[in-house]
Amino acid sequence: MKKMSKLMALLLVVMMVLMLIPVSTFAAEEVVEEPTLVVLEVEGAPVDEVLNTAVETPAAETPAVETPAAVEPVAAAPAVETPAAETPAADAPVVAVAEAPVIETAADEGTIEVKAVPALGLWRDATTFIDVLLNTVGADYSYDAITNALTLNGFVGKQVVAADMGSNFAMILKGENLVVNPDGCAVEVVGNLTMGGPGELTAVGEYSAIHVMDGDLVLNDGDYELTALTSDNTHNAYGILVDNGDLIINDGWLDATAVHTGTGGAYGLWADNDLVINGGDVDVITDSVSGQSMGIGAGDDAIVKGGYTTVKSTTETGVATALYAASWVVIRDGILDLCTSGGVNPLAIYGGEGVWISPCYGDVDLTASCLYLEPYLCYQKSSSNPKTGTQDMGQDALMATMGLLALMGMAYLISKKEIKA
Structure with missing residues (x-):
């Protein structure tokens, strides 16, 4: 019975000790183990040394990661910001046709109107x-x-x-x-x-x-x-x-x-x-x-x-x-x-x-x-022969002949009267 009572007393002491240790301690130890593994892969140091280093300064290592040297090249590399087409962007408004607006076309139209003034x-x-x-x-x-x-x-x-x-x-x-x-x-x-x-x-x-x-x-x-x-x-x-x-x-x-x-x-x-x-x-x-x-x-x-x-x-x-x-x-x-x-x-x-x-x-x-x-x-008289387009002179020749005969007859009669007289 005495052994049993001693064992119970020992367990009670252990439980009391565990209750006195804050849970955050266990959490910190668990968090520290993750960076320790990363450091092992990067530095290749012995496990004991890495564990000791990680546990001794768990909180200091974390802020160091916030401003790593690798971040600075990324900020500096944006020399892209310089060619960030700031020059084109500045030139764009100049080319923005603001200096040669359509107003000049309107002025030309006005000139045309002025030309129409009598x-x-x-x-x-x-x-x-x-x-x-x-x-x-x-x-x-x-x-x-x-x-x-x-x-x-x-x-x-x-x-x-x-x-x-x-x-x-x-x-x-x-x-x-x-x-x-x-x-x-x-x-x-x-x-x-x-x-x-x-x-x-x-x-x-x-x-x-x-x-x-x-x-x-x-x-x-x-x-x-x-x-x-x-x-x-x-x-x-x-x-x-x-x-x-x-x-x-x-x-x-x-x-x-x-x-x-x-x-x-x-x-x-x-x-x-x-x-x-x-x-x-x-x-x-x-x-x-x-x-x-x-x-x-x-x-x-x-x-x-x-x-x-x-x-x-x-x-x-x-x-x-x-x-x-x-x-x-x-x-x-x-x-x-x-x-x-x-x-x-x-x-x-x-x-x-x-x-x-x-x-x-x-x-x-x-x-x-x-x-x-x-x-x-x-x-002249229009043609009576539409086939050739030449004027038909037959009737005119006949009329001219008859006129000539009439004149000759008149001359003959006059000469007769003059002889009788």
């Missing part, structure tokens, strides 16, 4: 300019805003200028008007222009007498004496020049002369698009040294529907053409007297795509340098 003026001489839209009435001119017409009545000056006056802008001629510009165009118009009236216009220019750009020129009537004379090899000489538009001559008297004494060309009447002669009296003279000498020309079609047209085009060593069209030359009616001379292969008529002449003119030699065209066949 302008109309007269140059008395090289220094005196009249704004006709502000001063609508003068001693030898007037402007009617309702009809959009400028009237020249005895005007003498250097130049007439107009721009964007509208599709119905007109110039009316009264009396004798003289416009001479020795260093440019006498009449310069941007947009459509219609001219006419009972008066006369004498226009002399270095490059052209009348220049119309981006519009059509229509001559309804009036008397025009147009001359262009130059030696400037950078320009041609034009009696009338229509850039990007048609030239239409309905009636009137038009004399156009273009002379180039240099190496440039001389053009009497030229239109970039169509040139149409419906009537009137048109006389053209052109002369050049070595350039093109062209009486009447069109960038598209040249069409003659009536009137009386004469052209004389000469050159020394250039090319002379009286009636020219880059597309078609069409002659329906009217009288044409076309003549060229000098240079290489002078031609009365040339059509880039072809020439059509009414059968009224009969056979026409398109290789000739001079032609006189008159639709004489259409002035």
Whole structure:
């Protein structure tokens, strides 16, 4: 029993001792064992030494791991932060099109609108300019805003200028008007222009007498004496020049002369698009040294529907053409007297795509340098033989024979009466 009681007492003492040791001690020992194993693999030290070291400083080892030397390279390595495209990022806003906004496009649109503002003026001489839209009435001119017409009545000056006056802008001629510009165009118009009236216009220019750009020129009537004379090899000489538009001559008297004494060309009447002669009296003279000498020309079609047209085009060593069209030359009616001379292969008529002449003119030699065209066949009695198109002269011959016999009979009777008397 005594042994049993001693054993019980010993167990009781052991349990009391264990109760006095805090549980955290056992926990710390368990935590320390994990880093000990890691250190073994890294350092390769004896187990006893590692255990002793790990147990002696368990808490100090843990914070040392928080700032390992290996972390610093990772922070330093982000030299990536430097190329972190900070430069592109800074450049991006500069390229951000903020410096060239669409506002400039709007400014361009505004410029186009400003171009549409109408302008109309007269140059008395090289220094005196009249704004006709502000001063609508003068001693030898007037402007009617309702009809959009400028009237020249005895005007003498250097130049007439107009721009964007509208599709119905007109110039009316009264009396004798003289416009001479020795260093440019006498009449310069941007947009459509219609001219006419009972008066006369004498226009002399270095490059052209009348220049119309981006519009059509229509001559309804009036008397025009147009001359262009130059030696400037950078320009041609034009009696009338229509850039990007048609030239239409309905009636009137038009004399156009273009002379180039240099190496440039001389053009009497030229239109970039169509040139149409419906009537009137048109006389053209052109002369050049070595350039093109062209009486009447069109960038598209040249069409003659009536009137009386004469052209004389000469050159020394250039090319002379009286009636020219880059597309078609069409002659329906009217009288044409076309003549060229000098240079290489002078031609009365040339059509880039072809020439059509009414059968009224009969056979026409398109290789000739001079032609006189008159639709004489259409002035006679219409044909009664549609197969051949030739006029049936049988009845006319019969009537002529009967008339001749009647005259002979009358002469015989008269002679008889005279003998009896």
